[in-house]
Amino acid sequence: MKRKSPTRPRKSGYLFIAPYVVLLVAIGIYPAGYVVHLALTSLTGHFTWLGNFIDSTHNSEFVPAFENIIKFLGIWLTALVVFVVSLSLMLHSLNERVGAAFRFVLYLPAALAGSASVMLWLFMLQPGKSPWGFVLSWLGYHTLGDSLAPAHLPVIFALIAFWSGAGSWIVVMHGALATIPEEVLESARLDGAGAWRTAVNIKLPLIKKWIAYMVIGAFAAGSQLFAEPQLISEATGGIANQAWSPNQLAIFLAFHYDYFNYAAAISVDLLVVAVICAAVVLLRTGLFDVGH
Amino acid sequence: MYVLLTLFAAFFVVPIIWLVFEAIGVHLGLIAGNLGIWLFNSVLYSAAGAAIAITACIPAGYAIATHEFPGRRALLILTMLVMLIPTSALVLPLFLEANEVHQLTSPLAVIVPYGLFPFGVYLSYLYFHTERFSVLFQTARSDGCNEWQVFRHIAVPLSKPVAALIVFLNIVASWTNFFLPWVMYWSTNTTDRYPLPLGIALQLFSGETSGEYLGVVQLHTSWPPSAIAFLLLATIAPVVVVFILARRWIGSGHFQGVFR
Numbered sequence A: 001m002k003r004k005s006p007t008r009p010r011k012s013g014y015l016f017i018a019p020y021v022v023l024l025v026a027i028g029i030y031p032a033g034y035v036v037h038l039a040l041t042s043l044t045g046h047f048t049w050l051g052n053f054i055d056s057t058h059n060s061e062f063v064p065a066f067e068n069i070i071k072f073l074g075i076w077l078t079a080l081v082v083f084v085v086s087l088s089l090m091l092h093s094l095n096e097r098v099g100a101a102f103r104f105v106l107y108l109p110a111a112l113a114g115s116a117s118v119m120l121w122l123f124m125l126q127p128g129k130s131p132w133g134f135v136l137s138w139l140g141y142h143t144l145g146d147s148l149a150p151a152h153l154p155v156i157f158a159l160i161a162f163w164s165g166a167g168s169w170i171v172v173m174h175g176a177l178a179t180i181p182e183e184v185l186e187s188a189r190l191d192g193a194g195a196w197r198t199a200v201n202i203k204l205p206l207i208k209k210w211i212a213y214m215v216i217g218a219f220a221a222g223s224q225l226f227a228e229p230q231l232i233s234e235a236t237g238g239i240a241n242q243a244w245s246p247n248q249l250a251i252f253l254a255f256h257y258d259y260f261n262y263a264a265a266i267s268v269d270l271l272v273v274a275v276i277c278a279a280v281v282l283l284r285t286g287l288f289d290v291g292h
Numbered sequence B: 001m002y003v004l005l006t007l008f009a010a011f012f013v014v015p016i017i018w019l020v021f022e023a024i025g026v027h028l029g030l031i032a033g034n035l036g037i038w039l040f041n042s043v044l045y046s047a048a049g050a051a052i053a054i055t056a057c058i059p060a061g062y063a064i065a066t067h068e069f070p071g072r073r074a075l076l077i078l079t080m081l082v083m084l085i086p087t088s089a090l091v092l093p094l095f096l097e098a099n100e101v102h103q104l105t106s107p108l109a110v111i112v113p114y115g116l117f118p119f120g121v122y123l124s125y126l127y128f129h130t131e132r133f134s135v136l137f138q139t140a141r142s143d144g145c146n147e148w149q150v151f152r153h154i155a156v157p158l159s160k161p162v163a164a165l166i167v168f169l170n171i172v173a174s175w176t177n178f179f180l181p182w183v184m185y186w187s188t189n190t191t192d193r194y195p196l197p198l199g200i201a202l203q204l205f206s207g208e209t210s211g212e213y214l215g216v217v218q219l220h221t222s223w224p225p226s227a228i229a230f231l232l233l234a235t236i237a238p239v240v241v242v243f244i245l246a247r248r249w250i251g252s253g254h255f256q257g258v259f260r
Helices: A012-039 A051-057 A062-093 A096-112 A115-124 A133-138 A150-178 A182-190 A195-206 A208-222 A227-235 A246-257 A260-284 B002-023 B028-066 B072-084 B087-100 B108-115 B118-128 B131-142 B147-158 B160-175 B179-186 B196-202 B225-245 B247-252 B254-258
Strands: none
Touching: A012 A260, A012 B028, A012 B072, A012 B087, A012 B108, A012 B118, A012 B147, A051 A062, A051 A260, A062 A096, A062 A150, A062 A195, A062 A208, A062 A246, A062 B002, A096 A115, A096 A150, A096 B002, A096 B225, A115 A150, A115 A227, A115 B002, A115 B196, A115 B225, A150 A195, A150 A208, A150 A227, A150 B002, A182 A195, A195 A208, A208 A260, A227 A246, A227 B179, A246 A260, A246 B087, A260 B072, A260 B087, B002 B225, B028 B072, B028 B108, B028 B118, B028 B131, B028 B147, B028 B160, B028 B196, B028 B225, B072 B118, B087 B108, B087 B179, B108 B160, B108 B179, B118 B160, B131 B147, B160 B225, B179 B196, B196 B225
């Protein structure tokens, strides 16, 4: 009897990937290439090597924008690691239904990502309107301007980002914790490990690479901060800086001064950070199935 | 531990409860017109984006999982790389591209980018990349099905659970996106194209400031707070409905398939 070859089909694969590849090129690769090209050329189209990258750092807003984003990232990443990990471990030790209900409540604010969460938090930070008014008055804030003093901004952006983003990471951590085999937890129990010991000595090491993924992913996403500072700048009538974050600075240079080449250079700076983070997650954490 | 958990739950949920109570006093007549336009645009962009995403993701993930063609592994790695890059990193490049092809104020300027969803391709790839399925597809081939029939009559019906997950994740991402539509439509002052997130931002841009220096600034919006609370609720309601429908995955760890 003639057996059909067990090899997998080849040529027809190209047909199935065609729509996706067209999108990937048009929306991913081409614009990325175009912005790199702009970053390396002058307004008149001459190749300028790293000229735009160097010149863009001379803008008086460049260094402050990167300082701001680093302060924000420091606060946000610390909060993510401490609270997401401890909340996930606590929820995992509860019974399944109670844990699921808590996770749902914590995930709910994810529906308000972007401008909706900023708008809501402006009300939360407005004394006289906020349900947290007692906290604001205890801190001595009487106007929105008090709440939004420049020194508070990294903390406030971290607070908003944590409020709308932590839930998704808790869901991810739950998924990771759920892959720990029951036998492992059972034998820990038989060895007399309590809830605390099990969490710290067994569960934590097993989700370490997911924590690494969260930190790198949140770093990459956080470095792109735009909506929060942009809207707060508008809420204060431009009194808060319009170029608070690097992405804002790039947009500001592009739209207000038509410095597209400088904007492209800053955009490439951020893209390089994002690509490095993505490559580290992909190649170093071993979390993703890269096909064999 | 329960005290701590309850405190955190309060931190996450009190703002949303405040929103519901604040919205009760709304006068709908004031806002219905604009709200209708923004809602229509949001639905249009998200639905059209998800339609493109699902049309591209399912066959691509299927082919990467079950076919053997030169460039397959490179495509998979590129897909994961792009999936791990935050979408906002490509917003300014996309603006420059849309400007170049004169599509800046067209709905396509946000719909087509929403359609690129590499994470969906990865999910679809993981879903189809099982021994069970490859045996099934192989059997269909030896029974005389051609490649299109295998895909259309076996793979597509099987893809329902992963397709639902892809649509859910894609819609949540595009529904809450602010940066991309802001760059395309705000900068060009194309107000009739605003989706809900830009409508919200518009409330802050009342054109006047309520203080000369930061210390006296108060929140100043073009609509009263009750109308804004209603607007925010209208913005999140569809997502919350989808959340509740998707609670099976969110609550019970059905995202597990993604984890090795």
